[in-house]
Amino acid sequence: MKSQTIHAPTAEQIRRAPKVVLHDHLDGGLRPGTVVELARENGYGSLPYDDTDKLGSWFREAADSGSLERYLETFAHTVGVMQTENALRRVAAECAEDLAADGVVYAEVRYAPEQHLEGGLTLEQVVEAVNAGFREGERRARENGHRIRVGALLTAMRHAARSLEIAELANRYRDSGVVGFDIAGAEAGYPPTRHLDAFEFLKRENNHFTIHAGEAFGLPSIWQALQWCGADRLGHGVRIIDDIQVAEDGSVELGRLAAYVRDKRIPLELCPTSNLQTGAVDSYANHPIGLLRRLHFRVTVNTDNRLMSGTTMSREFEHLVETFDYALDDLQWFTVNAMKSAFIPFDERVAMIDDVIKPGYATLKAEWLFR
Numbered sequence: 154m155k156s157q158t159i160h161a162p163t164a165e166q167i168r169r170a171p172k173v174v175l176h177d178h179l180d181g182g183l184r185p186g187t188v189v190e191l192a193r194e195n196g197y198g199s200l201p202y203d204d205t206d207k208l209g210s211w212f213r214e215a216a217d218s219g220s221l222e223r224y225l226e227t228f229a230h231t232v233g234v235m236q237t238e239n240a241l242r243r244v245a246a247e248c249a250e251d252l253a254a255d256g257v258v259y260a261e262v263r264y265a266p267e268q269h270l271e272g273g274l275t276l277e278q279v280v281e282a283v284n285a286g287f288r289e290g291e292r293r294a295r296e297n298g299h300r301i302r303v304g305a306l307l308t309a310m311r312h313a314a315r316s317l318e319i320a321e322l323a324n325r326y327r328d329s330g331v332v333g334f335d336i337a338g339a340e341a342g343y344p345p346t347r348h349l350d351a352f353e354f355l356k357r358e359n360n361h362f363t364i365h366a367g368e369a370f371g372l373p374s375i376w377q378a379l380q381w382c383g384a385d386r387l388g389h390g391v392r393i394i395d396d397i398q399v400a401e402d403g404s405v406e407l408g409r410l411a412a413y414v415r416d417k418r419i420p421l422e423l424c425p426t427s428n429l430q431t432g433a434v435d436s437y438a439n440h441p442i443g444l445l446r447r448l449h450f451r452v453t454v455n456t457d458n459r460l461m462s463g464t465t466m467s468r469e470f471e472h473l474v475e476t477f478d479y480a481l482d483d484l485q486w487f488t489v490n491a492m493k494s495a496f497i498p499f500d501e502r503v504a505m506i507d508d509v510i511k512p513g514y515a516t517l518k519a520e521w522l523f524r
């Protein structure tokens with residue numbers, strides 16, 4: 154007998170499915186052509202290629218190094234061309250447009266304001282230029298028949314010492330486009346507890362933050378992010394797998410930290426393709442997302458850096474469908490998980506789930522009936 158579950162979602166259905174991304178770097182998602190044009194306009198002379206196709210492949214290959222540190226070196230070129238208000242505004246507008254064209258309905262996009270001051274901008278000018286770009290991109294997407302909402306997350310670089318200042322900046326703009334805070338950069342050697350003052354400030358302000366943890370470094374980083382710093386979500390968090398034992402007979406035992414993460418419904422911002430590139434995981438089939446989803450962790454699927462990983466939300470979903478035989482119900486589950494974990498107010502999250510995400514998937518799930 155034919156049933157709905159035997160139909161794997163097609164690439165085209167995946168693209169139309171409403172999607173939510175919580176972990177996407179603004180400076181990791183530029184169009185290669187935009188990098189080339191901005192470099193020319195701003196006299197940035199260090200690009201490895203000024204041919205769009207070659208540059209696009211260069212980013213993907215250079216980032217595919219098996220090390221987070223080398224992966225991060227490629228950002229010198231994107232950050233390098235994002236030093237003026239015009240450039241920031243353009244990159245943010247295109248980011249919103251590209252996500253919307255891929256079927257993303259809600260996005261939290263992060264960047265580190267402190268990395269965009271070389272051209273003389275102030276932190277405030279950086280935030281306002283990016284916000285203006287997001288609003289412009291949302292508007293252009295709407296004109297093309299796509300609906301998207303984009304919130305910004307302000308990142309502080311974990312090797313630097315400006316996190317309290319950036320946390321204060323995020324707090325100042327919390328009612329105008331900035332929905333939370335993050336720390337990023339090389340993980341080994343830079344534990345999140347270096348930035349306790351920033352996290353404590355945000356907690357006192359009842360504000361939200363996520364922390365890159367458990368990507369290139371294991372459980373101690375996750376443990377600090379949660380139990381010392383009080384993170385609302387984990388950026389990656391994929392190494393939580395190190396605290397889960399699977400026995401030969403398939404029975405599973407969670408350590409204290411993994412149990413805490415699951416019990417407290419701590420959202421994991423998983424980024425499968427990025428993990429392959431930085432060497433955190435060796436194949437899609439071996440990606441912990443399969444087990445974490447089965448064990449009902451609060452798993453979300455994300456792009457991390459669309460340029461460096463040559464990816465989109467649709468492509469991440471396609472890889473997972475191919476690898477784990479996921480159906481539309483699984484993709485809806487990831488999407489609802491992400492929306493539940495967003496940093497915007499509860500009533501807006503519920504409305505997104507009930508009025509946008511569930512109806513979107515219901516339409517797709519009914520399509521097999523009319524083939």
Ligand SMILES: O=c1[nH]cnc2c1ncn2[C@@H]1O[C@H](CO)[C@@H](O)[C@H]1O
Binds near residue numbers: 179308339368427458
């Ligand atoms: O996967 C990642 N792990 C840690 N840091 C990252 C990752 N992707 C990007 N960045 C860092 O975050 C900065 C702000 O967006 C980027 O410039 C990059 O250095």
Ligand SMILES: [Zn+2]
Binds near residue numbers: 176178337388
């Ligand atoms: Zn990241």
